Amino acid sequence: MEDQLSNLLAQAQKLQAEITRLQEEMKTKTVEVSVDGGTVRVIATGGQYIKDIFIDPNFIHPANAKVIKSLIVEGVNMALDRAKQMAEKEMKKITGGFTMPKIPGMF
């Protein structure tokens, strides 16, 4: 019984270490999305932040203000979604598909 318990604890510690390693890795891994045929491109990290945004310079004009804004909101959210999917996919590899409780603030 004591052996089983220390085995379980060792496994939990190993899993925790793997999760911490993955969190660090995700901060540097990126995804890129493109909206409106490349008018706006957004690069997000697996840590759920925006690394860079590209806006077609020819498109930056006061008359396009509303469209630019919409494309940026769309691109940023798509990139965050994609980054989250990437992080969750990598997490599943570690947890072996075990459904983890949904807790905030990991990525």
Next chain:
Amino acid sequence: MEDQLSNLLAQAQKLQAEITRLQEEMKTKTVEVSVDGGTVRVIATGGQYIKDIFIDPNFIHPANAKVIKSLIVEGVNMALDRAKQMAEKEMKKITGGFTMPKIPGMF
């Protein structure tokens, strides 16, 4: 012993229900950040998405392309940070400060 176990399970289920409720609430709660004295403002949800971005129309000019882009990246990341802080603060109220394991995909 059996009573204690069913008690624990009931508490865990209640906590899970509270977390689910909070997740839904966070999708509608927003934070707003302003950069460069309001040239760019970003509204993010507690669910870690961007709801809206405002760019000062007088500032939208090809000559400002680089600055606009930097301000948006800065504003979006600040807003995401603030939104995460809000969600984590609300989560702590539920979990009573108990440090939850860091798991992806909650907010």
